[in-house]
Amino acid sequence: MGVVNVTNATEVSGEARNSDDIKVVHSSLTVDHSLETPEVTPRLVELFKDLFKHWSNLDESHFVAETLSGGITNRLLKVSVKEENGNTVQVTVRIYGPNTEYVINRDRELLAIPHLSAAGFGPKLLGTFENGMVQSFIHARTLHASDMRKPKLAAEIAKQLKSFHQVDIPGSKEPQLWNDISKFFKKASNLTFDDCKKQNxxxxxxxxxxxxxxxKLKELTGHLDAPVVFAHNDLLSGNLMFNDDEEKLYFIDFEYGSYSYRGFDIGNHFNEYAGLDCDYTLYPSKAEQYHFFKHYLNPEKPNEVSDKDLEALYVETTCYMLVSHLYWALWALIQEKMSPITFEYLEYFFQRYNEYKRRKNECFSLAKSYLSQSKTI
Structure with a gap:
C-alpha cells in the first residue's frame, strides 16, 4: 500500500478528460481562508466529499491536512486521503486570498490551467470550489531566489519558458499587459486608509x-515589436519547484497568466532574483542574462545564437523589466487595501517604484540607442 500522486483528474472524479473537451468538477462550497489547519480540516472533508463522490463514504479520520509554505496572495494546503484500499492520495488545495478578484482574473486562469496541464505544465486541475481549487500534488521543493541564478537551473528555466510560451490558449490573443496596468492604476489611485500612518x-x-x-514606457516598448506569447507573468522562486531526485523542474500557479509580451515575462523573472526583500544588487548581470537568452532562443543549440539576437532580447527584456516594476508597485497598493495577509505591501510599492526610477534613465538610453540604429522613434 503506498502513496498515490494524482496526475490526472480522471483518477479522482471518474469523468472523461482531454485537452479538447476539458471538464472539471465544481462545488458551490466555500472554505474560510482564515481558519487554522485543525479548524479548516472538517470543511475540507465536506468539500472533498462533495467534489469527489467515491470519497463520500470516508469518515474524517481518512483526511489529513497540512499547511504548505504560504505566499502573499493565497493559502496552500496539502491534503492526504487514505482510501478504503489502503492507498493514500495526496492533493493540493489552493484557497484564494480574500478580495484577490481585484487583481486576478479567475476566469482567465481557469481557462488556461487545463491547457497548460495538457502541455505538461503545473499540476492537474482536479476540481474547483467557490473560492479555490484542488490540484494534483507535486513532489518537489520550492526554489529559493538564490537557486534561480544557478547556471544549470537558469538554463532549464529558460528552456521550459520557451515551451510555455508556445502553448496555445483558446480565446483572444491580444496582449493584456497594458489593460491590466490601466485597471491597477485606476484602483490604486483611488484608495483611502483608516490607518493614519498608511494614509500619510x-x-x-x-x-x-x-x-x-x-x-512614456508604453510608447517606448511599443517600438520594440516584442513577440506576444501566453506568459506566466509571475515567475518568482515560489512558483518554481524542483524534484532533486528526478532533476525535474515545474512551473506552478498561473493566476496572473495572460497573453503578454515575451520581454515582460523574462524581465519580470529577472526582477525576482532580488526576492521579496527586493535586494536588486542580485539582478542578473549581462553575462547571466545572455546565458539565459541562449537557452531560451535555441534550447537545443544555445551556443549558436547570434550576437544580434542576444542584443535584441537584452534590450527588449531590459525595457519590460521596468514595466514589471510599475505593474507590481500598483498591485501592491491594491493589496495593501484589500488583502488580510500580513505583508508590508505599501513598503513594497516604494521598493519597486524607487527601483524603477533608479533604472529608468539607463534603460531608456539603452533602448533609444538601440532603436536609433534600426528605426526612428
Missing part, C-alpha cells in the same frame, strides 16, 4: 507622475 505614506505618491511614466 499613500499621500506621498504622485499618481500624476506614475501615470506619466506609464505613458
Amino acid at each position: 505614506m499613500y499621500k506621498k505618491i504622485s499618481f500624476k507622475e506614475v501615470e506619466t511614466e506609464i505613458i
Whole structure:
C-alpha cells in the first residue's frame, strides 16, 4: 500500500478528460481562508466529499491536512486521503486570498490551467470550489531566489519558458499587459486608509507622475515589436519547484497568466532574483542574462545564437523589466487595501517604484540607442 500522486483528474472524479473537451468538477462550497489547519480540516472533508463522490463514504479520520509554505496572495494546503484500499492520495488545495478578484482574473486562469496541464505544465486541475481549487500534488521543493541564478537551473528555466510560451490558449490573443496596468492604476489611485500612518505614506505618491511614466514606457516598448506569447507573468522562486531526485523542474500557479509580451515575462523573472526583500544588487548581470537568452532562443543549440539576437532580447527584456516594476508597485497598493495577509505591501510599492526610477534613465538610453540604429522613434 503506498502513496498515490494524482496526475490526472480522471483518477479522482471518474469523468472523461482531454485537452479538447476539458471538464472539471465544481462545488458551490466555500472554505474560510482564515481558519487554522485543525479548524479548516472538517470543511475540507465536506468539500472533498462533495467534489469527489467515491470519497463520500470516508469518515474524517481518512483526511489529513497540512499547511504548505504560504505566499502573499493565497493559502496552500496539502491534503492526504487514505482510501478504503489502503492507498493514500495526496492533493493540493489552493484557497484564494480574500478580495484577490481585484487583481486576478479567475476566469482567465481557469481557462488556461487545463491547457497548460495538457502541455505538461503545473499540476492537474482536479476540481474547483467557490473560492479555490484542488490540484494534483507535486513532489518537489520550492526554489529559493538564490537557486534561480544557478547556471544549470537558469538554463532549464529558460528552456521550459520557451515551451510555455508556445502553448496555445483558446480565446483572444491580444496582449493584456497594458489593460491590466490601466485597471491597477485606476484602483490604486483611488484608495483611502483608516490607518493614519498608511494614509500619510499613500499621500506621498504622485499618481500624476506614475501615470506619466506609464505613458512614456508604453510608447517606448511599443517600438520594440516584442513577440506576444501566453506568459506566466509571475515567475518568482515560489512558483518554481524542483524534484532533486528526478532533476525535474515545474512551473506552478498561473493566476496572473495572460497573453503578454515575451520581454515582460523574462524581465519580470529577472526582477525576482532580488526576492521579496527586493535586494536588486542580485539582478542578473549581462553575462547571466545572455546565458539565459541562449537557452531560451535555441534550447537545443544555445551556443549558436547570434550576437544580434542576444542584443535584441537584452534590450527588449531590459525595457519590460521596468514595466514589471510599475505593474507590481500598483498591485501592491491594491493589496495593501484589500488583502488580510500580513505583508508590508505599501513598503513594497516604494521598493519597486524607487527601483524603477533608479533604472529608468539607463534603460531608456539603452533602448533609444538601440532603436536609433534600426528605426526612428
